[in-house]
Amino acid sequence: MDYTNLFKMCGYELEEIEQEKPRIDKAFEMLELGTKDIEKALQTIPQNFDIELSGVRKFLRIWLEELLNLMLAKEEGKKLIYGTAPGFPCECLEAIRVAAPEKVYCANPELLLGTVLDSLFGKHDELVEVAEGHGLPLGFAHCSVGQTKLGGIVKKYIPVPDLAICMGIFCDQTPEAEEMLSEVYGFPEPVYIDNCLDLNWDEWDRIPLRKIEYLASQIRRALDRAQEMLGIEITEDHIQKARVNLFRTLDGLMSIYGLFENDPIPISSGDLMPLVYLYFNPVAGREKVIEASQVLYREAKERIEKGYAAAPMGSLRVLFTWMPNVDNSVVHIAEKAGLVMIMQVVLWPIEAQRKPRTVQGPLLRLAETYLRNPYLCGYTPINMQWVREASKRYNADGVFWYWMYNCRVQAALNPIALRKWITDELGLPVLILEGDFHSTREYSGEAARTRIETFAEVLRARKAAKSN
């Protein structure tokens, strides 16, 4: 099996491929990847990503490296700790990694499997199908993230971890699926990070201290369990370092998003997908992520200088809620239709998030940060505030509310109510598009093409009517 071209496409040099060969061979065998998969990947990757950009290639390389690291971690003498996608609070696993990088490998394996197997090889849905026969059946709208992890364990694509930290701070399905994994499929009993989605309607900009303290104590308990297992101490300094690492990653992403104010945009929003999801995953190569984002920023700036257009000039700007991690074709279709997808609800800080913290110390501040997040606190009024502020900041022409049908959090956030509020209060058109961010099994960008193109037409007609 010759994977040289694939790894070169993902930014490896020939000598590096040769050096990594034993690890690659072992991992690819475990993942049942063969020649046909390599050929498919060589076609899939350029469709999904702009591989002319070396920053993008660097991100893809990091994803491949991290999957190899995950699969071989135990064989290579490390303890393995899993979180649960999307990995919030991301700083938890990052703090463990920072405290003992030589002893432990931390990952949200479902994100690694999803991103690499689907975005690169287009074969991730096999795992979803396996999970459907092992406790998360078809037709019940089970979360495809949980299905990916379950499928990965059943197929032995990923090892059973030494410690499972289940981050149910806004999600019910993840803890339910993790408990099943521990009871039926040999997972260790998870340590749960709990939270209650009980903010009252008028509390969105003042999080009660008891909520902050509860979440902080939950995170601390997970860190304590990791301490015990690894025989190390995870201090407030490690938590602070983790916060800084994540902030630097986010800052890199936001800098690139900042260039989207240019018309035309220099790169596709879809090319930011690998970076967005590296924020959520505690990668060993954190510095490489930051470096790659700097490279991509420079490349995007050079493109602006050259007048390069990743979407037609004069494209309309729409707020975009969430980037899928296995199929970014929705973004490409929208851009071709003349829409620029700006920002994501989970990343862009509203004013309430930027207010001074009300608590002291990295752990409490971390908890407060998460509870102030529009998406993570799972709270409709904060999402309204996000749309209000972000649409003003980016002078948005509309809102593209893309949501994952099998996510109860996103369903409860209620795009239908939000559409009513956005149209009534802000006068902006809204496209609600149902999809699956982690599987292409039931949904695809192509299936939504007509609706996206029609939405673009509506926005153009509306803008033209306004200017006349």
Place this chain on the structure above:
Amino acid sequence: MEAMQRLEEHLRTRVDELTKIKKEGGKVIGYLPGGYMPEELVYACGAMPIQLIRGGDPEPVAISAGYVPRFLDTFCRSQIGYKILGDEPLYELIDLLVAPVTDNNMRAIADCWNFYTDVEVFRYGVPHTKDDLGFNYYLDGLNLLKEKLESFTGTRIEDEKLREAVALSNRMRELFREVSLMRKSERSPISSRDFTKLNHASFHADRSIMLEVLESLAKELKMREASDPSGPRVLFTGSTLAMGDHKILDLLEASGAQIVIEYFDEGLRDYWENVANDGDLMKALADSYFMKKIPGPYFRPSRERLDFILKLARDFKVDGILWYQLMYRDGADIQSYRFSQILKKESDIPMLKLQSDWDIAGEIGPFRTRIEAFVETMGRR
């Protein structure tokens, strides 16, 4: 049964009675099911509690699609649908909706009532782990609820009133337990349909009348000549058994099976534990309604729930288990798989799983076929 007739007469006039109470300045406090809202607090401030428990109808499910995404639990979508349709008179009487938030499905009800109606909503959290942190968080929530009820009704909740409310609620739990346990015997004196009806009624009936009905029913049942045992004994369990959702009960009983015990997180009164009526009452409520309560599937871990259902199956000597869940209630579905694995390992009791979206016309035929086959299978064992 005379007691049941008395109850039915009372329920026929209940809406009028509550309307009159409201006109005289009384408050009606609606609350979400799940067993985490101590109604004692509502009674202690002189208000009337009403649990949102109506269900089984297809129209509210259908209309909810214009207001909330369809990938939420059927019962929860219905609670939005009933309110939008305005055809459940009890819901129209509610002045304040109390929402103990257990999961995203319950949160959606609270959010939709906030967004689409004028009813004020008060939320407090139900932590998902039974430990000191969770207990204290839940207790904090109860104290906030107490404050809210006091300010909303303008009545201070005195210890004496609360103690009295706890005593009456304890008596109700005892009576439900007494009646339920009678079904352990080979000859069950009350059908599951009637027992369920009593449960549902207790969520909005006048408490003193409900207690009288239960007292006299318990006496009646003790003296009653129970019919000969017939058909396999079934444990009926799942996520929600709403008031009006009786198609499975009817089909099972029509197929010759007898349901001898039910366990649902939503729709049945949690009658297994009393609240300690001495010492710090708020702590006692939290202890009973959180620490001692059998946890829902959204708890972490939630194995205690499955062990309890298995214990019920053994104690009531059932021949089979019917697991009935509503569409898109993820926790119930994941637990059904785990439970089937546990059953395979630890007992030889067969289980049938059914899922409904309250599409009565479309579901009834396939349900009947599956239930009849299940009853036949149990009969051959």
